[in-house]
Amino acid sequence: MVRYPRWKIILVIAVVLLGTALAAVNLISSERLQTLPAWVGDRQVNLGLDLRGGSHILLQVDTAALIHERMDSVVDAARDVLRGARIPYEGLGAGATEAAVTIRDETRVDEARRLIAESDRDLLVTVGDGGRISLRLSEEGMRQRQAAAVEQSIEIIRRRIDATGVREPSIQRQGSDRVLVQLPGVDDPERIKALIGKTAKMTFHLVDDQGASGGQAPVGTTLLPMREARGGDGQRRLAVRKRVVVSGENLVDAQPTFQQGEPVVSFRFDTAGGKRFGDVTTQNVGKLLAIVLDGEVISAPRIREPILGGSGIITGSFSVPEARDLALLLRAGALPAPLSILEERTVGPALGADSIAAGKVASVVGLILVAVFMGVAYGLFGLFAVAALVINIVLIIAALSLLQATLTLPGIAGIVLTIGMAVDANVLIFEHIREESALGKPIISSIEAGFSRALTTIVDSNLTTLFAGLLLYFLGSGPVRGFGVTLSIGIVTSMFTALTVTHLIVATWLNRTRPTLLPI
Structure with missing residues (x-):
């Protein structure tokens, strides 16, 4: 009788059942997920741009x-x-x-x-x-300023996109002055482009009392276009003083709200900005204060009394979406420099569906070929290895769901590769069992010796591959990282299934049937 510790049996079964439950969530339709708790939907595998479709945008920092x-x-x-x-x-x-x-x-x-x-x-x-x-x-x-601008742009772009609810965006530097943005599943790319492309640099200026004379701005002022109400001709210009009295860098919060039934944006300064804003409004009661966003005056209210609370409201005949997007831009912060779109591609979901279907076919064909080979080479023990391989695939999907990793087309290739590599450990174990059995040792001794002798070799060979997969993930980008993710997870799960699941299946079979010959 093979002694297999009860705690280990419970642990293996618990891991397999938990993995099966996590993987099964991916079989639920999107309509059904809407009726389930939010944490259930959050545990599905995220599909990358090449599988789910979406937008691919290459930006350049000016x-x-x-x-x-x-x-x-x-x-x-x-x-x-x-x-x-x-x-x-x-x-x-x-x-x-x-x-x-x-x-x-x-x-x-x-x-x-x-x-x-x-x-x-x-x-x-x-x-x-x-x-x-x-x-x-x-x-x-x-060079330092350019590098800092690119890194700051990446962080601000990430904040803006995260606020829209896009899951698993890929935002990375490319070259010295470019940023690559990939947005899986985006159904409104124009809005995303508008959010990304706006510098969102907001400043507060006093309006010149004299105004423009003959189309010329007085000394120390500049003529800026005035944002007109919807339907206006957009030709009005306002003479504002060049000196910035308060900068948008001091904003700590901005939220869309309503005032007298009209959408507006409320904002709040930090301590330093609030003090400066209070001083300006105290010293300039009765004057116009222009709120300038990216070189356009979006609002120029008259200061009727000192504003000492460090907060205010931006009005400008906004629609509800415009107020929401403006608040989002102000919260995320201003870009250090304008961004221009160099390249834009849209990947349709049909291409992703074809890729997923091809990956499924490749996985099934690979599994069948491996099953046939193991059945022919090792008989009943080969079927045990195939059962462990199926559990291995389930655990890979469960791990992707649990870690919220993004599955890409190269990631599917990594899963298919894992299917072929996962049985290597079982082959080592079974060959050692054959050697021990050929030496005339009892069945139980041969099996225990086979698993113990193969342990060191399995760990050494899989660790080297695991290190390679981790390097692909941490040093690679895009598709390379997707391959590294599934390869690394597959290595870990294949070691687990080979050394514990297969061992448990074999031990259970031995204890129940007590064979006189090994069917291997």
Whole structure:
């Protein structure tokens, strides 16, 4: 009689039953899932873009706009430095890639160059003729700023997409200035593109009292288009002061709501932003405060009284979806630079259905061929191995469901590969059993020796493959990661089924039938 510990029997059966229950959730239709608790639907396998269909968008960060914005901040910093040192200057301004200033007192040119260089370590400051100083970003500074902008863009894009409820989006860097976004199952790609493409940079400016004269903006102001009510001609422009009185970076929350039956967006600042907002509204009662989003005035209410609570409301003849999307954009934060769409592809669900059907056929054919081979080579023991293989496949699907991993077409290839590899451990065990039986040992001794002798070899060979699968997952991207996921899970489950499930089946058969010969 083969002694198999009761605790181990309970553990193996519990794992198999739990795995079967988790895998069975994937057989429930989407209509039926709507009637079940939310946690049940959340345990289904997520299908990747190549299986479920969806949108594939390649974005590029506008580094030119990023550098131009950086040079504008360099000009502001240089102005503060020169004014603080009381150095007379003229012609301070920024171009696309560099800024320049002319120092009137040529005896103080070196002092001005030193002070500006000390204010920003990323600047290359050079002196030309006539006291002209040129300011450019160093190559290292430009690379660091570009890399930081791409990483920040990825994080903000992820926040925006997560807020829409898209499951398992793939957002990753590609090259030095590009971001690849893959959205499985997206049924409204235009809305997603609109959310991703908006910079969502919000600033607050005071409106100039004099306004534009003859179409020209007064000194220190700029003409910005005014968002008109739906149906307007969109030709109105407003003269707003260039100086930002409060930045959207200080926003901590924004929510869509209603005021007098109209959709609006309520917002709330952090402590510093709330204090600044309170000071501005206190000092400018009766004036117009323009709320500017991506270069467009979306609202310009009159300050009727100081707003000291650090919160306010944005009105602008919004529709309900527009108010919801604006609140989402403001909560997620502004992109560091504009994004342009370089490539867009839509993968239809029909292609995914064909891929899934082909993967099912490949899996079934592979399982049948393995079953035939094992039955012919090892007889009844081969059928035991096939039963363990079926349990192995169930456990793979259960693990994918439990971990919420994304199944891709290469992932299906990994499952098919696992079907072929899973019986390797059983082959090792059965061959060792044959060797022990050929030496004339009793049946029980041969079986126990076969499992114990094969243990070290099985663990060593599977661990090396497991390491390869984990490297594919952590170092790879896209389809490579999908293959690494299913391969790694398949290795773990195949070791479990070979060393425990097969052993339990064989031990149960021995204890019930007590054979005199091994059918192997």
